[in-house]
Amino acid sequence: MQDQHNSRVVDNFRRKLIKKGLKFLPLIGVGAFTYPLIKFVNFEEVDTISFAIPLSKIDKKITKKNKVLIYKNAKGIKVYDAHCTHMGCVLNFDEKSEKFLCPCHGSEFSITGVRLKGPAKRDLDIISSRIENNILYIG
Amino acid sequence: MAYVISWLSVALFNVSMLSGLIVAFVYKPDIAYASVQKLTYLIPYGNFFRELHYFSSEAFLVAILLHVILEILKIKINIDQSSWNYSLFALLLLFFLMFTGYVLKADLSGLSAGEVSLSLLKQTPLLDNFLPLFQDNSMFVWKFYLWHILFLPILLTYAVYVHVKDLKTKYFIVGIGITVFCMVVFAMPKDIPLDTVALHVEGPWFFLGAENLLMLGMSPMLVDVVIAFPFLLLIVYYYFKNYRVVINYLLLIWAALYAYFSFI
Numbered sequence: 175m176q177d178q179h180n181s182r183v184v185d186n187f188r189r190k191l192i193k194k195g196l197k198f199l200p201l202i203g204v205g206a207f208t209y210p211l212i213k214f215v216n217f218e219e220v221d222t223i224s225f226a227i228p229l230s231k232i233d234k235k236i237t238k239k240n241k242v243l244i245y246k247n248a249k250g251i252k253v254y255d256a257h258c259t260h261m262g263c264v265l266n267f268d269e270k271s272e273k274f275l276c277p278c279h280g281s282e283f284s285i286t287g288v289r290l291k292g293p294a295k296r297d298l299d300i301i302s303s304r305i306e307n308n309i310l311y312i313g
Numbered sequence: 314m315a316y317v318i319s320w321l322s323v324a325l326f327n328v329s330m331l332s333g334l335i336v337a338f339v340y341k342p343d344i345a346y347a348s349v350q351k352l353t354y355l356i357p358y359g360n361f362f363r364e365l366h367y368f369s370s371e372a373f374l375v376a377i378l379l380h381v382i383l384e385i386l387k388i389k390i391n392i393d394q395s396s397w398n399y400s401l402f403a404l405l406l407l408f409f410l411m412f413t414g415y416v417l418k419a420d421l422s423g424l425s426a427g428e429v430s431l432s433l434l435k436q437t438p439l440l441d442n443f444l445p446l447f448q449d450n451s452m453f454v455w456k457f458y459l460w461h462i463l464f465l466p467i468l469l470t471y472a473v474y475v476h477v478k479d480l481k482t483k484y485f486i487v488g489i490g491i492t493v494f495c496m497v498v499f500a501m502p503k504d505i506p507l508d509t510v511a512l513h514v515e516g517p518w519f520f521l522g523a524e525n526l527l528m529l530g531m532s533p534m535l536v537d538v539v540i541a542f543p544f545l546l547l548i549v550y551y552y553f554k555n556y557r558v559v560i561n562y563l564l565l566i567w568a569a570l571y572a573y574f575s576f577i
Contacts, residue, residue, distance in 0.1 A: 261433070261527055
């Protein structure tokens with residue numbers, strides 16, 4: 175008699191546990207679906223800029239091409255990412271003041287890529303480049 | 314009044330969807346800006362359909378905001394919880410749809426708004442996991458395009474249908490009438506060519522408050538919280554009916570502050 179009662183109590187407990195567990199099943203399903211989905215969509219390499227430009231086409235102090243800024247001076251060439259380090263808007267070059275200006279939130283950077291005014295908190299990102307046979311390879 | 318606004322919203326929704334289908338025939342995401350210019354200046358009645366899409370969507374958003382205000386000011390909320398949740402989902406989708414549409418015009422302001430939204434995601438813990446759903450390195454507008462023409466309209470149509478149960482197509486002509494009236498009275502913002510050295514570019518009007526907060530140096534994560542705040546309040550609204558007055562005041566304060574930051 176006591177054994178029967180005990181097994182019924184265990185059965186009820188098991189049923190309740192399974193019932194509660196089943197409530198979380200959709201969450202597990204969503205989780206199991208979301209993770210592979212994000213991995214699937216994220217198959218691309220992020221932020222790779224790679225292209226070449228003949229030196230003869232870099233005739234100004236600042237050349238803007240494919241969202242990079244090419245700064246040419248007597249010492250050589252430096253390439254910056256043209257995206258503002260605050261929220262990623264593409265910067266303009268103001269020839270008068272020789273500054274890079276963000277049209278979205280007003281950050282300013284010097285021609286050497288140094289941050290002059292916020293809200294951006296850091297200098298412009300430098301992109302690696304090399305010159306071979308009078309061609310500038312960027313990225 | 315509340316009833317008129319609700320069926321008017323559905324009428325404008327129908328016009329927006331149909332005009333969107335029409336302009337989608339011309340829009341090409343690989344030459345996004347060029348295709349928008351072709352639609353506007355070359356194709357016969359292209360600008361008419363573009364403006365029809367633009368103004369019906371803007372009017373739909375305004376009507377929905379009015380609808381939400383009128384509903385929360387009512388003495389008794391007379392919809393069930395499921396319908397309330399679907400309507401909130403629809404509201405969220407609508408903002409999302411409007412924003413992706415703004416990016417798709419692919420001029421300087423559209424692309425900048427896209428860059429800012431991606432940065433907001435990138436700089437917010439947890440949300441940064443969703444970045445790949447919007448960012449595409451080879452074609453900037455591609456994933457915004459997919460959301461705008463496929464996923465969001467399907468989801469929004471479903472949510473609106475569940476909420477209203479009837480898409481009220483008989484009022485379609487009224488929707489067109491209001492949209493044409495807006496086309497005559499208001500001017501659509503001019504596109505800013507990509508090679509322009511613009512001194513200032515800004516996002517859609519409902520995003521201006523967030524843009525200005527970013528300009529004032531607020532951290533992107535806090536800006537996300539500011540944007541999400543009214544949605545969070547509306548989510549708990551149904552469960553805390555006894556505190557409706559308090560929540561209404563919180564919403565009012567939020568709206569006043571957001572409007573203030575939008576205009577500074």
